[in-house]
Amino acid sequence: MIKVPEISQFDLIMCLSNAIDLVSLVIVDHHKQVAYIALNIGAELDLPIEQQNELFLAGALHDIGALSLKERLSTL
Incomplete structure (x- = not known):
């Protein structure tokens, strides 16, 4: 049986929030x-x-749209 790791809402949101740092050093x-x-x-x-x-x-999530902004700008 495969055990699915549990992650709290807080941890998930913080992971997404930290991913925003990868988009831009600014x-x-x-x-x-x-x-x-x-x-x-x-x-x-x-x-x-x-x-x-x-x-x-x-x-922590207010800039979540920045994760896709770089992709959208590169298609212009």
Whole structure:
């Protein structure tokens, strides 16, 4: 029987977020900075921890379109 590895939503999103770094040196760590800023804003607003986590993940993924941008630009 093949065992399928389990991966958490957080780990999956962080893998995708890290993949963004491979697209361009210009945006390296930008998404991580946005994620932490969003998390800190949520904390300052005293949002529940679940919402703070969602803000962090949203910040980490906000540039996800950049993964396909390079491919789209190369076809122009």
